[in-house]
Amino acid sequence: MACPGPPGERLPPLDTTYYFDQLIDHDDPSLGTFKQRYWHTWEFYEPGGPIVLTTPGETNADGYESFLTNVTVNGMIAQQQGGATIVLEHRYYGYSNPYSDLSTESLRYHTIQQAIDDLDYFAYNVVLPMPNGAHVTPDEAPWVLIGGSYAGALTSFTKVNKPDAFYAAWSSSGVVESIVDLWGYFDVVRTHMPQNCSADVQAVIAHIDEVFTSGNAADIEQIQDMFGMSLAHLDDFAAALREPLFWWQDLQPSPYLSETAFFDFCDALEVEGDEIGPAAGWGLDHALNAWSSYWTGTYLPSVCPDGDDESCFGTYDASSSRYTDTSVNNAERSWYWIVCNEMGFFQDGAPNDTETIVSRLIQPVYDERQCTYMFPEAFSAPQSPRASATNEAYDGWFVQDDRLFFANGQRDPWRDATVSADGTNFTSTAMQPIALGDGFHVSDLYAVNGEADPTIASVQAQGLAAMKDWLADWEAPQKRSVIEGR
Known part of the structure; x- marks a missing residue:
């Protein structure tokens, strides 16, 4: 295990809640900020190691502390690479809300793009409560983004839309192709x-x-x-x-x-x-x-x-x-x-x-x-979601990005929205691997599933090997200003 910082410095409990001043509207910073919750540990951190960030997506993030530890892939990567881990609550879930209700009016800033911008802005502006925590932005340390299901899609979308913020990413059961009729x-x-x-x-x-x-x-x-x-x-x-x-x-x-x-x-x-x-x-x-x-x-x-x-x-x-x-x-x-x-x-x-x-x-x-x-104020009559526009904006099944690992399960009911969907034949490459095991939904995120199923263990091993290879090549980019980092 990596030494947890300077001698005598103790790690805070995993359930310690931290707050980040997140922009309400990334297109109009004058609207101010809201408190976005996150959880964090630097148990495995060594200077120069990566910052491993995940959001649980569409749920209250309180209780997801295991995603800071090596019982999940997040912590396995951190342990392997000497990194720190973060769980960031998605806007409009749990208690990371810009407003005091979820009315249609309040929800106007609840979009996929705003969520992507949150991840980018957080990475470039957070001061982490850890040794040297003010100097681990993507300009100074490699960041790894991990997500499963919708958050797996968000991981892919973020790599497409904000290619500089996260050096590497792991999309587990990522529902990258928006489909209205997902029969x-x-x-x-x-x-x-x-x-x-x-x-x-x-x-x-x-x-x-x-x-x-x-x-x-x-x-x-x-x-x-x-x-x-x-x-x-x-x-x-x-x-x-x-x-x-x-x-x-x-x-x-x-x-x-x-x-x-x-x-x-x-x-x-x-x-x-x-x-x-x-x-x-x-x-x-x-x-x-x-x-x-x-x-x-x-x-x-x-x-x-x-x-x-x-x-x-x-x-x-x-x-x-x-x-x-x-x-x-x-x-x-x-x-x-x-x-x-x-x-x-x-x-x-x-x-x-x-x-x-x-x-x-x-x-x-x-x-x-x-x-x-x-949402009667938004929909006066039934209408089809803008799935095609989402796919066009973030490339859906046809994403092509460097250092983006896809992990899927053959028995996952969401598989038809992933890059391992039936009827597709996307090529796995060294820079964008696609690993398919016999697992169910987001099975690869949990270490114990690899112990129970060798095909899931293989998926996890492929992902960990890719992260090791990619992170070995990381070099600090030209520093971005705070405004550019928004």
């Missing part, structure tokens, strides 16, 4: 989940879609009764059935991180006494009864204990607190602002020519309608 999210789940479960889920969904589009009121009511729901809108019913499938995203190879809820759902469909369903599944009748029994006996009581399914799953009440709650630290609202405006990523049913585990009643307009409820 491929569930297609990855369909093809990688237990195939008997997949077949039975497909059979049930196909049947429900047929009934719901038939106009036969008695048959529709029978389905609702089986699942113990009486929702006014059939697309809300269909959307509710997606919920157990979202649990796939929580899976990890490590027994310490794995969630079992997804497999509990599949077991409810496929395990009958001592028998397990065949490869092709049990078939519609068994699957429909098994799913509805699981739903009424296990799922509904846990998520909707008061029995008001309209409050639990209904999306047509514009007065719902889900749409009207503008208090800070409401991550769902902050994230919806980005997806409604700039990225999309609506996880829907597959096209008619593709098998689907999600109802085709769920299409982008289902989410776009909810954008009008959440």
Whole structure:
């Protein structure tokens, strides 16, 4: 372990919160600043070592102290290279908010570009609470940017938009290509989940879609009764059935991180006494009864204990607190602002020519309608997010930048928005490697996953080797002024 600074100087606790004066609007500094939270350690730091920065992205960053340590890739890089680590809270998440609410008016400075500018401005202007912390800007030390999922996309976007600030970067499961109709999210789940479960889920969904589009009121009511729901809108019913499938995203190879809820759902469909369903599944009748029994006996009581399914799953009440709650630290609202405006990523049913585990009643307009409820001042009618403009601005799948490492997982439901998407064939190069393991979503960020899965260990090893090679070549650039650094 690197010596932590001068003799006798103790490291502050990892959960020590620091504050940086961040510009509200990088296009108009006269608007002033807000307090942006960050966490930091120099446990492994040696003079000349890199500064390793991450943002957790669309969440409150308090509690992400492990990303300062070597249980994550961030700390592994810092330990290997003698660096310091930082976790920076993304604007409009947690308590890094320019204003006292998340109203539409307040959110006007919540954009991808402003977030990129935050990272750049922070790197060039922060005085870190560590030995020599006033002299580790990108002019004087190499900075490494790391992010996963949306933050992985932000990592790629920042390398494109601010090529001088971060010498090297690691994008884990980076959703670099903004896609409005991301039906491929569930297609990855369909093809990688237990195939008997997949077949039975497909059979049930196909049947429900047929009934719901038939106009036969008695048959529709029978389905609702089986699942113990009486929702006014059939697309809300269909959307509710997606919920157990979202649990796939929580899976990890490590027994310490794995969630079992997804497999509990599949077991409810496929395990009958001592028998397990065949490869092709049990078939519609068994699957429909098994799913509805699981739903009424296990799922509904846990998520909707008061029995008001309209409050639990209904999306047509514009007065719902889900749409009207503008208090800070409401991550769902902050994230919806980005997806409604700039990225999309609506996880829907597959096209008619593709098998689907999600109802085709769920299409982008289902989410776009909810954008009008959440932000009526911005959207008077449902409209498509500006995904194409985002891809054009930051290069999406077609990014070409030096010292940018992409790490992806074959079983990641977000993979179709990454550079390892099905149907793409992007070349891995020495300066922009693309490493694909058998992992799930952001699996490579956790050291323990590499211990559990050799393919993830390989991804991590490739990334660490690239960082070592790249950082060995770093030379201090010509110093930038504070104004230029903005």
